[in-house]
Amino acid sequence: MSATLSATDSVTDQTREQLQDQNLDQRSERFEQRTPGCSIEAALEIVRDRWTILILRDSFRGIRRFDDLRKDLEIPRAILADRLRSLVEHGVLVKRQYQQRPERFEYRLTPMGMELSPILVSLMQWGDRWLSGDEGPPRLLVHEPCSTEIDMSFYCWTCEEAFSPSQISSRPGGAES
Amino acid sequence: MSATLSATDSVTDQTREQLQDQNLDQRSERFEQRTPGCSIEAALEIVRDRWTILILRDSFRGIRRFDDLRKDLEIPRAILADRLRSLVEHGVLVKRQYQQRPERFEYRLTPMGMELSPILVSLMQWGDRWLSGDEGPPRLLVHEPCSTEIDMSFYCWTCEEAFSPSQISSRPGGAES
C-alpha cells in the first residue's frame, strides 16, 4: 500500500509455462539470427525507449490498466497500445482479463519483467545522485522487511569489498552450465 | 586490453571541478524547474535513447573518437554528433583535444558518466539471462583483481541476505544531509 515500487504479485504457474515457450519462439524469430552478440543491444531491443521504461516504472508501482497508464504518463493512446503490445509479445508483461462483460484487461509484469528492476533502480539512483536538487532524492527505496536503504554499488563476494566500475573487466563467455 | 567494459581512466581533477559547476548550472537551467519529482524521468532526459546508451557502452569499452564510434556503431554522423553534444552538455562526457594541428578530439567519461555503469551492467545481465541463446551469455563481467563474476541482485546489509525485487518498497525522501 505504502509502496511505490511495490510487491506486485506476479503471475500464475500456468502462464509462466506459456511464457517460457513464448520466449523461446521469439528468441529464434527475432534474435538468435541477428543479435550481434551484445546483451545490451539485445535488451535495448525490448526496453526500446523512454515510454517503455516509464510504462515499466508504473507497472512496478502497481498501475496495470490502459487508462490508468495513459492518465499517469500522459502518453498518446496509440503509443501506449503499441508499447504494451510489444512488451506482451516479448514476454515482459502479460495481458489478463480482470472482468468479463464489459471485457476489461490489465497488464502485469511477468517474472522476466520483474527482473528488469535493477535497471530501473540504477536509473533512479543515478538520477538521485546527480540530478536531484538540494532537498535530496524525491523518494528512496528500502528493503521492506527492515527499512534499510538500497544501494546498487558493486560488491565482490570473494574480496569481501565494494568496488568501483573501473575495476570491472570482461571475459568471453560461451559455454556454461 | 582484454577488457570490454574496461578500466577507462576517467578525467583529471581540474576538469572534475569544472564539471561540478557545469552540473549545477544545468540543474538550475534544465531540471530544477521542470523535473516532475521522479529521478527515473530525470535520468531518462539524459540517457535518451538506444543510441545514447550504445555510445556510453562503447565509452566504457574505451572507444573515444568520433570516427571509431561511428564505425563501431554504424550510427549516422549527424546523430552521433548530436548525442555527443548532448552528453557533453549534461556533463556525462568531456570533449578533450588529444592533438593540435590537425585539431582532434576525444570523448571521455566523467565521474558522473562512470557512475552510469550499474545501468549498463544491469541491462547486460538481464539480456544475458533472458535473451542469450543456449550457448550462454556472449561475455561475462568480472571483478578484475580476483576474476569473480559480478551479479547485481539486491542485498540487504541489515538482514544480511539477498532479496528479490518484490521486497522493495519506497518512502518519501526530501531532507537529508
Place this chain on the structure above:
DNA sequence: CAAGTTGGTTCGTAATCTGAACTCAGCTAT
C-alpha cells in the same frame, strides 16, 4: 598536388510520434 584521415554540417526523404477525433461494447441513470 592528389588522396586520405578526422570530425563534423547540410540536405531531402523516410519513418515515428503526437493529439484529436472516431469506434465499439457494455453499463447506468432518467
Place this chain on the structure above:
DNA sequence: ATAGCTGAGTTCAGATTACGAACCAACTTG
C-alpha cells in the same frame, strides 16, 4: 430506450526525428 459514460483501443493528418549521401575544412602523407 436513449443519452451519456467508461475502458480500451484504432485511424488519420501534421509535426518531429532519423537516416544516408554528399559536402566541407584542416591538416598529413605519398
